[in-house]
Amino acid sequence: MKGLVRAEFRRLFKRRVTRLMLGLLVLALGTIITAFSLASHKIGPSELAAAETKAQSAYETQLRYHEQGVAECEAAKARGENVNEQYPPDCGREFGPQREQFDAEWFLPYEFNFHDEFGIFISVFAGIVALAAYIIGASFVGAEWHSGGMMNLLLWRPKRLSVLFTKLGVLLTSVLGVSLALGTLWTIALWLIGKFDGQTGKMTQGTWESFAISGARGIGLVLAVAAIAYGLASVGRHTAMALGVAIGAGVISEIGLRIALDIAGVKFADRYYLSTYAMAWFEKKWTLEDWNACNFSISGECKPDVFVVTWQQSALVFGLGTAVVLIAATWLMRRRDVT
Numbered sequence: 001m002k003g004l005v006r007a008e009f010r011r012l013f014k015r016r017v018t019r020l021m022l023g024l025l026v027l028a029l030g031t032i033i034t035a036f037s038l039a040s041h042k043i044g045p046s047e048l049a050a051a052e053t054k055a056q057s058a059y060e061t062q063l064r065y066h067e068q069g070v071a072e073c074e075a076a077k078a079r080g081e082n083v084n085e086q087y088p089p090d091c092g093r094e095f096g097p098q099r100e101q102f103d104a105e106w107f108l109p110y111e112f113n114f115h116d117e118f119g120i121f122i123s124v125f126a127g128i129v130a131l132a133a134y135i136i137g138a139s140f141v142g143a144e145w146h147s148g149g150m151m152n153l154l155l156w157r158p159k160r161l162s163v164l165f166t167k168l169g170v171l172l173t174s175v176l177g178v179s180l181a182l183g184t185l186w187t188i189a190l191w192l193i194g195k196f197d198g199q200t201g202k203m204t205q206g207t208w209e210s211f212a213i214s215g216a217r218g219i220g221l222v223l224a225v226a227a228i229a230y231g232l233a234s235v236g237r238h239t240a241m242a243l244g245v246a247i248g249a250g251v252i253s254e255i256g257l258r259i260a261l262d263i264a265g266v267k268f269a270d271r272y273y274l275s276t277y278a279m280a281w282f283e284k285k286w287t288l289e290d291w292n293a294c295n296f297s298i299s300g301e302c303k304p305d306v307f308v309v310t311w312q313q314s315a316l317v318f319g320l321g322t323a324v325v326l327i328a329a330t331w332l333m334r335r336r337d338v339t
Helices: 002-014 014-040 045-078 091-094 116-148 151-155 159-196 204-235 237-264 274-284 311-335
Strands: 287-289 303-310
Touching: 002 014, 002 159, 002 303, 014 116, 045 091, 116 159, 116 204, 116 237, 116 274, 151 237, 159 311, 204 237, 204 274, 204 311, 237 274, 274 287, 274 303, 274 311, 303 311
Parallel strands: none
Antiparallel strands: 287 303
């Protein structure tokens, strides 16, 4: 068994698809880090002073336009023209711009805040890694079925389920290791951006624990995606099977269902989309609102009906999906002719 595990690790990381996807993964994450590092600017006294100057300039410009409009209105009145349709009452003297309406914060450059924004970057990281894990997981077993390598392996080690789940274990262990390594570097890089090109915010133990839990959920989703891709490719004996199902599921869930349920007028239609459960998984809960339930003629205000999708429901959906695919792969592995 140890020999099989070592062989599968070597086989996985020697695959060109694996190396290509890992290279593209590092490139994508590095590009995002570089872009935000260049875009973020630490705000100091000079930036605040420049923003105040721009706010004052904007206020003076709008005040000048207002005074010009009032002067034109008064001149039109002096000529005996009817200005009621073109100008507000009293030529709009009372509606002039106020200095407090021009906040200097509007003119400040972007400053990355690690405390406020890192949660979003966890979701971004998980999404990018999940895409790479799906392709790697599908090709790891799909290409071997298609090329005949799986049949040769089963001749050498005829225990089918042992081979199937050893390869799956190697895949998930590798995906976990890569995710943890890149996730650590991702966190450090963003922290450094906040420290030197932005701000880190008030970080407490509770904040770090919250980020750690969000990261664990993200990696859990990545592992589930890799397992689903592996199972689908094993069921179809081809990488294209997993890729086709992914495209089909995306089209059906995010386009087909969206159009059909919108036409049918289904209440809280978003609860049937996979993207809703992905958002709920990362955000702990995702609230859907039905604004059609509002009746403004009764109270004058709207309190829409709400439907909350929780992370527990997301775990059930993704967990069942993963289990169904792996059970199908196991059943077919036991029954199919692999010669």
